[in-house]
Amino acid sequence: MSRTIDAVVSPTQTNTIPADISGQMLDLDEDDDLEVFSKDSTLADGNMFNASMPTSPGSMVNQCKFEEDEESDSKDIFITVDNPESHVTAIETFITYRVLTKTTRSEFDNSEYEVRRRYQDFLWLKGKLEDTHSTLIVHPLPEKFVVKGMVERFNGDFIETRRKALHKFLNRVADHPILSCSEDFKVFLSAQAWELTTYKKQGPGFLSRMGETVRAVANSVRGVKNRPEEFTAIQEYVEDFSNKIGSLDKVTQRIVKEQKEYLEELKEYGPTYTLWSGSEEELAEQLKGVAGCIERCCKETEEQVGHLSDTLVPVLHEYVLCAETLKAVLRRRDNIQAEFEAKNEALATKKVDRDAESSDLGFVWGSLLGKNPEEARHQRQERLDGEIEELKEEIDKLEDRVEWANNALKGDWGRWQRSMRGDLKSAFLSTAEKNVDYYEKCLAVWETFLLSQRTEPSEETDRDNTP
Numbered sequence: 001m002s003r004t005i006d007a008v009v010s011p012t013q014t015n016t017i018p019a020d021i022s023g024q025m026l027d028l029d030e031d032d033d034l035e036v037f038s039k040d041s042t043l044a045d046g047n048m049f050n051a052s053m054p055t056s057p058g059s060m061v062n063q064c065k066f067e068e069d070e071e072s073d074s075k076d077i078f079i080t081v082d083n084p085e086s087h088v089t090a091i092e093t094f095i096t097y098r099v100l101t102k103t104t105r106s107e108f109d110n111s112e113y114e115v116r117r118r119y120q121d122f123l124w125l126k127g128k129l130e131d132t133h134s135t136l137i138v139h140p141l142p143e144k145f146v147v148k149g150m151v152e153r154f155n156g157d158f159i160e161t162r163r164k165a166l167h168k169f170l171n172r173v174a175d176h177p178i179l180s181c182s183e184d185f186k187v188f189l190s191a192q193a194w195e196l197t198t199y200k201k202q203g204p205g206f207l208s209r210m211g212e213t214v215r216a217v218a219n220s221v222r223g224v225k226n227r228p229e230e231f232t233a234i235q236e237y238v239e240d241f242s243n244k245i246g247s248l249d250k251v252t253q254r255i256v257k258e259q260k261e262y263l264e265e266l267k268e269y270g271p272t273y274t275l276w277s278g279s280e281e282e283l284a285e286q287l288k289g290v291a292g293c294i295e296r297c298c299k300e301t302e303e304q305v306g307h308l309s310d311t312l313v314p315v316l317h318e319y320v321l322c323a324e325t326l327k328a329v330l331r332r333r334d335n336i337q338a339e340f341e342a343k344n345e346a347l348a349t350k351k352v353d354r355d356a357e358s359s360d361l362g363f364v365w366g367s368l369l370g371k372n373p374e375e376a377r378h379q380r381q382e383r384l385d386g387e388i389e390e391l392k393e394e395i396d397k398l399e400d401r402v403e404w405a406n407n408a409l410k411g412d413w414g415r416w417q418r419s420m421r422g423d424l425k426s427a428f429l430s431t432a433e434k435n436v437d438y439y440e441k442c443l444a445v446w447e448t449f450l451l452s453q454r455t456e457p458s459e460e461t462d463r464d465n466t467p
Contacts (some may be wrong), residue, residue: 077103077174079189081167084159085116094118097163099170101189107181113190121188122166124200128184129173135405136179137412139172140321141165161314176415178408224334224340228406234413235330242323249316254312259305266301270294277375289449296445304438315427319420326416327410336405340398347391352386388461 083098101113129138132214142165170189173179187199270291279285 002380023239075175076105077101077180079167079170079174080326081163081170084163095159095162097166099189101419107186108190110190115189115192115196116187117196119162119166120227121196122169125173125184126169127183129179130328130332132182133178133185134336135329135409135412136176137325137329137409138179139169139319139415140325143321224338227334227337230408230410231330231333234409237308238323238330240324240397241318242327245316245319245323248322249313252308252316253312256305259301263298263301266294270298284369285455289398289452293445293449297378297442300438300441300445303436310433312427312431315423319424322416322420333405336398337402340395340402343391343395343398347388347395350384350388350391354381354388 078101080098080100081097084095085097086093086095096116096118099113099115099117103111119141126138126141129136142162173185179185187196191199273287273291273294277284277291280287
């Protein structure tokens with residue numbers, strides 16, 4: 001089965017990237033540009049089934065691909081991430097990727113752009129999209145891992161898996177009807193490196209971001225009292241989905257690891273039969289035949305393990321990360337509603353305080369402070385009235401914000417579910433097709449060997465009568 005390889009590596013890279021890697025993996029955050037993340041999936045073409053079989057896995061996979069081709073006809077922006085280059089400076093080593101954009105959108109001054117971006121630029125874009133559209137589902141970037149001892153040497157597979165992930169991230173954003181219209185997204189695709197650096201500095205300051213973080217934490221601690229049932233249902237679904245996809249991801253990775261170990265054992269198994277055949281003349285033919293079968297099955301096993309690693313594992317892990325993204329989106333929605341509820345409670349308290357000003361207690365306190373009681377009460381009334389009006393304005397704005405957040409999340413939730421089900425369906429079908437292909441080929445290898453060992457009865461009798 002053919003496998004699409006979409007990596008494009010420039011022959012004029014600034015540094016050569018060797019294929020080996022050493023060291024152990026550590027979970028560090030010091031360098032945003034040394035991340036290892038899950039491989040993107042590529043859909044293999046099915047060629048083992050007859051085209052006249054409409055229910056075959058291959059035809060189902062091809063149908064999914066055909067639907068994707070139809071959707072691409074309506075796209076107005078196409079993005080490619082390729083050509084990784086390593087850069088070494090006095091203080092750091094990092095990798096940049098070329099981002100090619102072709103678009104017919106009127107908000108862009110040109111129809112084509114070519115810029116170079118490093119991972120921290122992608123991280124900045126994701127953060128800006130989440131800040132601006134807090135309840136839209138932004139496709140996750142892979143988690144950050146660095147490899148101990150890797151300063152100037154980057155593994156080719158490591159770079160390719162990261163390139164695929166960044167390519168997928170940008171195209172997910174480009175396919176989104178709201179996120180793709182973001183000014184930050186436009187700048188990311190079109191601005192040169194120095195322009196992007198200048199643009200980043202125009203964002204909110206540290207104190208402003210800290211204030212927003214404190215409010216978010218306070219709202220999270222306060223919690224939501226009246227969450228709509230539909231979002232409670234979504235939250236329960238996400239928790240259940242997270243547990244299931246997490247379990248599948250762990251088990252699948254363990255299976256791949258065990259299959260790789262089995263493959264290494266298999267590579268040593270065949271030569272043993274070949275070596276034995278040199279000292280057993282009567283069994284030499286059979287021993288060599290078994291060795292040949294093992295060798296052919298070993299090649300098929302290697303391809304099958306590679307397909308599983310490149311197709312199913314990355315999709316499962318991608319949606320493990322998506323589950324965490326969904327949890328964060330739901331928390332942000334809850335924080336908005338919690339702030340809205342807190343403002344309503346504050347308004348109710350202010351109204352009670354204003355009503356209490358009409359009691360005799362206000363006169364007593366005013367007398368004790370040496371003020372005219374009536375004048376003091378009037379001042380407090382004016383102050384409370386002003387605070388109440390301010391709260392009402394804030395509540396009106398928050399009410400609109402809650403409504404927008406709810407509608408945005410509901411719309412994105414349906415879009416995410418369709419995407420998730422399509423991705424998982426394609427991965428499952430492709431994996432099933434490859435498994436059938438693998439076992440059929442291995443079966444054919446051993447059947448061919450058995451047929452070669454069968455002899456006619458007359459031949460067997462002649463062999464037994466030979467002195």
